[in-house]
Amino acid sequence: MSRILIVEDESIIRAALRRLLEKNNYNIDDAASVDEAASQFNLDSFDLIISDLRLPGAPGTDLIKLANTVPVLIMTSYASMKSAVDAMKMGAVDYIAKPFNHEDMLSTIASILIQQPVEQHSVNTESATQRTEITGKCDAMLSLFSRISKVARTDATVLVLGESGTGxxxxxxxxxxxxxRAKAPMIxxxxxxxxxSLIESELFGHEKGSFTGADNSRCGLIEAADNGTLFLDEIGELPLEAQARLLRFLQEGEIRKVGSIQSIKVNVRxxxxxxxxxxxxxRAAQFREDLYYRLYVMELNxxxxxxxxxxxxxxxxxxxISACSRMNCPETILSDSSRxxxxxxxxxxxxxxxxxxxxRAVILADNHFITPDLLGLDIETRPSLQQLESDYIEQSTTRETTTSHLSKKSSPAGLSMDDYFQRFVIEHQNEMNETDLAKKLGVSRKCLWERRQKLGIPKRPKG
Ligand SMILES: Nc1ncnc2c1ncn2[C@@H]1O[C@H](COP(=O)(O)OP(=O)(O)OP(=O)(O)O)[C@@H](O)[C@H]1O
Incomplete structure (x- = not known):
């Protein structure tokens, strides 16, 4: 059961948080100030400290240093980015704005705890500061965190599947x-x-003279990961010969350098x-099926x-937050339309x-707001189309009489996106050309043409 220390001076909040966490099977201690926390408890013995930022005496962020490797989650009543940025800069693992709802608090705690090394209290500060933080609170991420903590306890081979850039x-x-294996390297x-032509020698090492250019014998990356973990990204690109060698390594726990007749035992996950x-x-014979089944022991999506x-x-x-603090920029926030x-x-x-x-947006921002144009996203249009739709609905409700040829009975609020698109085009094509229509709808001309085809919207007759 994880041990959590709550440091909060307002007794009502302290008691409520305590009740919530105890109900969720956490082992709780509490204190009303940093001084009380430090004098009454061995801070190192907790898995997490949740502290209010503003306390009588020292601020909650003082616990970050005092607690060494224990993560500190800062609660701030001032949902300002400034105090959050400052707390994170000082090393807080996360922040949560008060008032928080129970779900947010519980999922924040779960995602912090899941990311702590198993032997957290014995890892040195250097590896603690390098702790990997995976942000996520949606159901898929929470179930991923729980699978991570389960597989981490084993030595099973893991296959991580997902689109590029998903983490x-x-x-x-x-x-x-x-x-x-946390104290050994991950390669x-x-x-x-x-x-x-180089991958086998990179992974398995080679003996001197085993191929042109092999002037010295060299240890491979698998050997370098001995007692630790080898992470093979884009394994689908591994050539077939290297796949055969990798399979032998997985089956026998041994590697043989290119050009060598001797095998070496290695202990690598x-x-x-x-x-x-x-x-x-x-199926297309580009990946060994036997290797595929060896890798498929545990899959994470x-x-x-x-x-x-x-x-x-x-x-x-x-x-x-991290871009602003890296670039020494003033406090910047996301505008509603950017969100x-x-x-x-x-x-x-x-x-x-x-x-x-x-x-990119932080670099380009002239003021304190990140607006959609600064993000430089290649958005086809959905937002502007929706924006236009809601503008239209607003206008329609205020000008009941100008229904033109559209049926008065149908409520604009009940329109689907396609209905809206169709209406907008029919209503405006007399006074606008295709380029202007597309622009107003926020789509490309090609997209307008495609939608006309899909929805069967005739072009207005010429002349
Ligand atoms: N959940 C997350 N929380 C915080 N940062 C994340 C998260 N997921 C990804 N990142 C960041 O996004 C970037 C891409 O992540 P990563 O390299 O792990 O993706 P990947 O799936 O391995 O990509 P590729 O397949 O292209 O190698 C990194 O800078 C990483 O730190």
């Missing part, structure tokens, strides 16, 4: 950090980035990742960003794309 490497790192290899469908590659709902905003705010756009965009490049979009 596969981050997950591999979290598994490694939570495993008993990451992107199979797609190493030339085919393998985590592999791919955005490709390995089963189909195996990364949800694409577009399916993570409000996590998109949470991630954006995280990236905003809308981000929730509607499809994010083909997933979290990596979001991170880059925020960084």
């Amino acid at each position: 596969k490497e981050l997950v591999a790192r979290a598994i490694h950090e939570q495993s008993s 990451s290899v992107n199979c797609a980035a190493i030339p085919e 393998l985590i592999a990742a791919t955005h490709r469908n390995l089963k189909e590659l195996a 990364m949800p694409p960003l577009r399916e993570r709902g409000q996590d998109i905003i949470m991630l954006a705010e995280r990236f905003l 809308q756009v981000m929730l509607q965009y499809s994010w083909p490049g997933n979290v990596r794309e979001l991170e880059n979009a925020i960084e």
